[in-house]
Amino acid sequence: MSSTVGWLLAASSLILWLAFSSASQFGIYLDIPSLLLLVPVVYGLSFVIHGTDLTVESVSGMKYLFVQKPPRNRHLALLSKNQIKFSMIAAVIGMISGLIPVLNYMDSFTSIGPALVIVLSPLVYSVVISGIVFYPLYKKLQAA
Numbered sequence: 001m002s003s004t005v006g007w008l009l010a011a012s013s014l015i016l017w018l019a020f021s022s023a024s025q026f027g028i029y030l031d032i033p034s035l036l037l038l039v040p041v042v043y044g045l046s047f048v049i050h051g052t053d054l055t056v057e058s059v060s061g062m063k064y065l066f067v068q069k070p071p072r073n074r075h076l077a078l079l080s081k082n083q084i085k086f087s088m089i090a091a092v093i094g095m096i097s098g099l100i101p102v103l104n105y106m107d108s109f110t111s112i113g114p115a116l117v118i119v120l121s122p123l124v125y126s127v128v129i130s131g132i133v134f135y136p137l138y139k140k141l142q143a144a
Contacts, residue, residue, distance in 0.1 A: 031121040034094050038125050041090035042083050050079050058083070065137055070144050077141035083134045087126040094122025 046055040058079050064070035098119035105111040 031118060031125070034118075034122040034125050037094050037097075038087060038090045038122060038129065041093065042086045042129075045086040045089070046079060046083060049082060050075075054079055061137065061141075062133070064140055065133070070140050072144040073141050077138055080134050080138035080141060084130045084138070087130050087134065091123040091126035095119050098122065 043055060043059075046058065050058075054075055058076060061073075061076050061080075064076075098115075098121075102112060102115040102119055105115050
């Protein structure tokens with residue numbers, strides 16, 4: 001019960017921050033290509049390193065975020081820990097590939113700002129997904 005309340009509190013505070021931040025449009029926080037890079041790289045590397053069965057179990061294992069006492073599963077805990085690393089790898093790949101448009105706009109200072117936002121968005125998504133999903137799941141499965 002307390003973990004569900006904690007998740008609701010965290011999600012509502014994030015939504016309120018997005019709603020009342022200085023940027024009034026929610027769309028500026030969305031970068032679909034970064035998300036489309038992050039998720040396949042994380043789960044693709046999970047398939048390669050840990051195999052199909054454990055990776056599919058990790059998707060269904062998200063339910064352990066919402067239960068009080070999950071079963072002890074060292075392999076799933078290790079996968080969650082590795083998924084934190086994989087998301088950082090995806091963020092670095094996204095940032096490096098995002099630097100190409102920045103180099104195209106080096107002569108125009110008005111265009112370099114939006115290009116830098118595109119560069120940093122994979123890192124932001126990676127940190128948020130790792131901090132909200134993978135790290136809590138790793139800690140819960142490790143402590144069980």
